[in-house]
Amino acid sequence: xxxxxxxxLLCATILGLCSSIAIGFRFYVExxxxxxxxxxxxxxxxxxxLEQEILLNIEVLHALKGVFISSEYVSRAEFSQVAKSxxxxxxxxxxxxxxxxxxxxxxxEFEAQQKRFSADFEFTERASDGSLISAGQRAYYYPVYYLExxxxxxxxxxxDLASSRARNEALAxxxxxxxxxxxxxxxxxxxxxxxxLLIFLPVYQGEPNTLSKRRQRLQGFVLGVYRIxxxxxxxxxRTSAQGLYYILEDITDDKHQALYSNFxxxxxxxxHQSASEIVYQKPLTSFAGRRWQIHxxxxxxxxxxxxxxxxxxxxxFGILASFALAIYVFFVMRHTHMVDTQVQERTxxxxxxxxxxxxxxxxxxxTRIGNRRYFDDAFQREWSLAIRNKTRLALLMIDIDxxxxxxxxxxxxxxxxxxxxxxxxxxxALHRPGDVVARYGGEEFVVLLPYTRDCLSPAxxxxxxxxxxxxxxxxxxxxxxxxxxxGVTSIIPTENDEMIKFAAVADMALYKAKENGRxxxxxxxxxxxxxxxxxx
Numbered sequence: 187x188x189x190x191x192x193x194x195l196l197c198a199t200i201l202g203l204c205s206s207i208a209i210g211f212r213f214y215v216e217x218x219x220x221x222x223x224x225x226x227x228x229x230x231x232x233x234x235x236l237e238q239e240i241l242l243n244i245e246v247l248h249a250l251k252g253v254f255i256s257s258e259y260v261s262r263a264e265f266s267q268v269a270k271s272x273x274x275x276x277x278x279x280x281x282x283x284x285x286x287x288x289x290x291x292x293x294x295e296f297e298a299q300q301k302r303f304s305a306d307f308e309f310t311e312r313a314s315d316g317s318l319i320s321a322g323q324r325a326y327y328y329p330v331y332y333l334e335x336x337x338x339x340x341x342x343x344x345x346d347l348a349s350s351r352a353r354n355e356a357l358a359x360x361x362x363x364x365x366x367x368x369x370x371x372x373x374x375x376x377x378x379x380x381x382x383l384l385i386f387l388p389v390y391q392g393e394p395n396t397l398s399k400r401r402q403r404l405q406g407f408v409l410g411v412y413r414i415x416x417x418x419x420x421x422x423x424r425t426s427a428q429g430l431y432y433i434l435e436d437i438t439d440d441k442h443q444a445l446y447s448n449f450x451x452x453x454x455x456x457x458h459q460s461a462s463e464i465v466y467q468k469p470l471t472s473f474a475g476r477r478w479q480i481h482x483x484x485x486x487x488x489x490x491x492x493x494x495x496x497x498x499x500x501x502x503f504g505i506l507a508s509f510a511l512a513i514y515v516f517f518v519m520r521h522t523h524m525v526d527t528q529v530q531e532r533t534x535x536x537x538x539x540x541x542x543x544x545x546x547x548x549x550x551x552x553t554r555i556g557n558r559r560y561f562d563d564a565f566q567r568e569w570s571l572a573i574r575n576k577t578r579l580a581l582l583m584i585d586i587d588x589x590x591x592x593x594x595x596x597x598x599x600x601x602x603x604x605x606x607x608x609x610x611x612x613x614x615a616l617h618r619p620g621d622v623v624a625r626y627g628g629e630e631f632v633v634l635l636p637y638t639r640d641c642l643s644p645a646x647x648x649x650x651x652x653x654x655x656x657x658x659x660x661x662x663x664x665x666x667x668x669x670x671x672x673g674v675t676s677i678i679p680t681e682n683d684e685m686i687k688f689a690a691v692a693d694m695a696l697y698k699a700k701e702n703g704r705x706x707x708x709x710x711x712x713x714x715x716x717x718x719x720x721x722x
Contacts, residue, residue, distance in 0.1 A: 195512050202508020210501025221484070221492045226466050228430060229482045233468045235421035236434075236480075240473050243279065243412055244366055246272045247387040250282060250408045254389045260284070262332055269334035278416035280374060280382060281339045284332035285347055286406035290325045328357060328407065339411075347409075353384070359475065360386045361404050362397055368474035371414060371436055371445045381445045383412045385474050415446045429488035433481045437469070445478070464489075552602055553609035556624035561632055564622045565685065568636045573679050580641035581689065582633035583673040583696040584612060584648060587704040589629035591661040592668065604668060605629065607655050612670075615647035638676070645672045645707040653705075669705035671696060676709075 253268050254260050269282040328347040333339055348354045353369060360367035366387045374382035387410075391403040418434055434446040469479040548560035556564070572579040586592070586608060593601040605625075612631055613623050621644075622634035633648070635641055649670055657668040673696025677688055691710055699708035 199508055199512045202511045203505060206501050206504025206508055209504055210497045213497035213500050217492075217494065217497060221489060222464055224492065225430075225464060225482075225484050225488070226468075229432070229466050229468050229480060232422055232430075232432070233470055233480050236418060237471050237473075239278070239417055239421040240470075243276060243410060243417065244385060244387075244474065246276060246279065246282070247366060247385060247408050247410050251387055251389050254284070254405065254408070260332075265332040266334050269332075273334065278413050278420050280411040280413050281342065282334050283330050283342070283409040283411070284406060285328045285386075285409050286331050287404050288327045288329060290327070328354075330409075331406075342411075347407075356384075356475075357386055357407065360388050360407065361400055364388060364390070364394075364400055366474040368476045370438070371443055374411075374413065380416075381414045383414055383417075383445075385410045385412070418446050429485040429491070431483050431485055435479050435481055436476060437479050438475070438477045550609075550625040553606050553625050555609045555613055555631075556622065558624065558626060561622065561624035561626065561634065564624075564634055565689075568622070568634060569679060569685050569688075572636065573681060573683075576678060577637050578639060578676055578678050580635040580638040580644075580674065580676040581692040582635070582641070582645050582648065583626070583692040584631040584633065584670050585696055585700070586629040586652075587664050587669045587671055587700075588659065588662045592659055595659075595661045604657055607657060608652055608668065608670065611651035611655055612648050615644055615651045641674050641676050642707065642709060645674050645709075648672055649705065649707060664704045671699040671704045672707040673697065673699050674707060674709040 250268060250272065253264070257264075265284055272282060273279055326348065330342050330345050330347070333343050336343065347357060356367050356369050366385050369384040369386075371381040371383060374380050386407045388400070388407055389405045390400060391405055394400045394403045414434065430448075432448060433444055436443040436445055465481070465483045467479055467481050469477065548556060548563075550557040568579055571577070586604070589601070589604075592604060596604075609623075609625060609631065612633065616623060616633065616635075618635075620636050622636075624632055624634075626632040633644065635644060638644075649672060652668060652670045653665075655668065658666065659668045660666060662669070673692050673694070675688065675692040675695055677683065679688070695708045695710035698710070699706050702708065
């Protein structure tokens with residue numbers, strides 16, 4: 187016995203140590219998962235904020251477009267005034283421009299007109315990517331006509347956007363679709379080490395609704411030049427999470443162009459700066475023909491701020507608990523007999539309590555007879571026995587006549603008392619231990635009679651017992667006292683018969699008893715009555 191005790195103690199100690207380590211590791215894994223979930227939520231918040239910032243900036247173009255739609259001629263001063271009001275509220279906008287469409291035969295007149303207003307205007311053609319479209323290949327130009335602010339953006343003044351093949355394609359796409367189109371990320375000369383974004387919004391004469399009309403009625407474009415890093419930083423300021431590394435990428439046409447990074451100028455993720463291999467890619471909602479995504483990972487500080495000592499504490503306390511468990515097992519073995527005795531005693535008490543609860547759950551609290559659950563269980567049991575033994579089963583559906591008017595006349599307290607007395611009278615009409623009586627619902631009762639040939643007599647006794655109570659019922663349309671109607675059916679069930687249909691026959695018989703004047707028994711069972719209806 188001593189050797190066995192030592193063996194059990196050793197096993198319990200080893201089990202406790204293993205369990206402690208496993209539980210501590212499990213908490214560590216769950217904590218890591220929680221950090222990942224919080225990290226992805228932080229990135230989702232930043233992405234949502236950036237999407238809102240982009241939409242707000244595009245709305246600026248729509249508002250500026252409204253100035254040109256609402257007026258036949260917009261002067262330089264009017265454009266400058268409206269543009270300045272927008273620039274004051276949107277610090278991430280590098281410039282707002284008006285780019286008219288100028289036909290080839292209007293170029294000379296257009297240049298001369300511009301020189302009168304601005305001496306530094308110069309019609310230029312250049313393309314930073316080398317894809318220059320010379321003037322001789324085109325019948326139209328898109329020069330920067332109005333520009334705000336002018337200071338710092340002088341080189342853009344007079345620049346023909348159509349001279350760049352990529353921008354010319356973007357202008358054509360915006361014209362055909364009638365919607366804003368954004369360019370790829372471009373290097374901003376005015377803002378060193380920053381990528382910029384150009385968004386073109388076409389302006390038409392009227393509201394053309396076909397492709398050909400849009401091309402014919404194009405007046406020009408309102409153009410927004412946005413500093414991507416400033417736009418991203420403005421969005422990030424609206425979120426609280428810190429210590430995140432991310433790169434903003436343009437993935438339009440499956441091309442990955444890095445637009446912004448907070449890796450100190452690096453354009454690729456440095457895996458050594460992260461404490462884990464947690465990497466999350468969050469695509470942004472498409473806008474102006476572009477698709478962006480945020481490629482992010484948490485920093486060491488981000489993870490450390492959210493990592494707790496709880497998993498380690500769980501493991502340490504578990505190890506201590508394992509030794510306590512071993513001591514506990516030792517004392518349990520010494521007091522096994524006492525514990526077994528207590529367990530058996532409590533088991534008996536629980537069984538008694540369970541039986542009492544089951545009895546209460548099967549008893550109607552008002553009438554103290556069986557409830558609907560009690561009846562359903564008995565019905566299922568007796569139906570199966572009747573099929574197996576090929577014996578007859580009778581069902582009585584009983585309803586108190588005009589019970590609603592009784593409640594209306596005498597009140598619900600008197601109604602409850604009436605239900606109690608009627609339930610007792612019905613129960614007293616049954617003489618066999620195997621007969622089942624239960625409250626079916628409201629003022630309706632049900633009686634189940636197994637192994638019964640004569641189901642008429644019990645039904646008549648039920649009616650007679652209730653009448654014998656002589657409970658006054660002045661508002662009854664049947665008798666001046668409380669009466670009941672009884673529907674009866676009987677069957678020797680087989681495997682092909684259904685309980686629900688059998689119960690429905692009894693319910694229909696009850697309906698017939700009521701229809702025929704109440705205070706009577708109506709039997710509906712082919713085996714125990716002739717084809718003509720038997721009414722008692």
